[in-house]
Amino acid sequence: MTNNLLKITFNVFEYSVEQLGEIIYQIFETFQVCETLKINKEKGKKFIQEIRKQYLTTIPYHNFYHAFEVFHSLSTFLYTSDQLKNNYTSEEKVALLIAALCHDLKHPGGSNQKEIEKGSDLALIYNDQSVIENYSISQTFLLMKSNEEANIFSEIEKEKQKKIRKWMIQLILATDPEFHREQLQKIRKNKSLSFEHESHRLQVGILILMSSDLGYFTRTMEIQAKWMKNVCEELGFEYSENNKSFVKNKILPMYQLLVKTVPETKPCFKLFQQNFKFKL
Numbered sequence: 342m343t344n345n346l347l348k349i350t351f352n353v354f355e356y357s358v359e360q361l362g363e364i365i366y367q368i369f370e371t372f373q374v375c376e377t378l379k380i381n382k383e384k385g386k387k388f389i390q391e392i393r394k395q396y397l398t399t400i401p402y403h404n405f406y407h408a409f410e411v412f413h414s415l416s417t418f419l420y421t422s423d424q425l426k427n428n429y430t431s432e433e434k435v436a437l438l439i440a441a442l443c444h445d446l447k448h449p450g451g452s453n454q455k456e457i458e459k460g461s462d463l464a465l466i467y468n469d470q471s472v473i474e475n476y477s478i479s480q481t482f483l484l485m486k487s488n489e490e491a492n493i494f495s496e497i498e499k500e501k502q503k504k505i506r507k508w509m510i511q512l513i514l515a516t517d518p519e520f521h522r523e524q525l526q527k528i529r530k531n532k533s534l535s536f537e538h539e540s541h542r543l544q545v546g547i548l549i550l551m552s553s554d555l556g557y558f559t560r561t562m563e564i565q566a567k568w569m570k571n572v573c574e575e576l577g578f579e580y581s582e583n584n585k586s587f588v589k590n591k592i593l594p595m596y597q598l599l600v601k602t603v604p605e606t607k608p609c610f611k612l613f614q615q616n617f618k619f620k621l
């Protein structure tokens with residue numbers, strides 16, 4: 342089952358949000374999320390359901406479909422690469438998967454810049470610092486605190502709980518586009534990147550999540566076009582068929598770095614290469 346699900350040809354738009362919730366649970370099973378967290382099926386499913394309900398349905402891009410797509414891309418990278426599968430601990434895999442799923446929770450639409458310019462409540466609460474990313478992390482943990490039935494971290498040891506939380510915070514904060522270049526440079530500079538060190542594994546995790554957050558460029562042209570249309574609608578950009586320079590300057594270096602760091606992820610970029618004719 343998972344073999345069919347964890348493919349880059351998967352078309353998110355063919356499913357309802359309820360069906361996508363069920364698929365998330367099946368992917369949880371593949372990575373033994375409930376076993377790692379020592380929780381029963383019901384709690385795992387309840388968590389997914391509550392997360393799904395927290396994503397706004399009124400915004401065209403940062404909704405549950407986007408959350409699913411990012412979760413799915415990250416899961417596919419993790420599933421495809423033995424290097425990733427064998428070197429991350431069970432708790433680290435959980436942190437990566439849950440961070441992907443919750444990274445834009447309750448996203449209000451638009452961007453941090455817009456929130457700051459408006460002087461919105463969120464911008465004031467988070468002092469203009471990664472406003473929406475901070476908000477999504479905070480809402481994820483508040484949801485679990487206020488709803489015991491959906492608190493998937495309630496059964497594991499305190500130390501493991503702390504570590505998952507620490508990883509999730511760093512992973513989600515790194516999805517702020519303002520720091521993309523900085524994050525990539527940090528990884529590039531590290532010539533002796535090794536999976537033996539926790540901080541290095543986290544760096545690679547950040548790269549996987551960033552690549553997944555912009556993973557729609559690895560999909561078919563038809564799916565990409567839909568995402569582009571939704572992004573432009575939400576952010577108020579002009580939709581242009583000619584987005585090659587954005588792909589060349591922003592997306593390509595990130596994917597190249599991921600393939601260089603984890604060569605086994607290369608098959609996930611087959612469609613990207615076919616569509617854009619860039620070398621990875």
Ligand SMILES: [Zn+2]
Nearest residue numbers: 411444445554
């Ligand atoms: Zn996102």
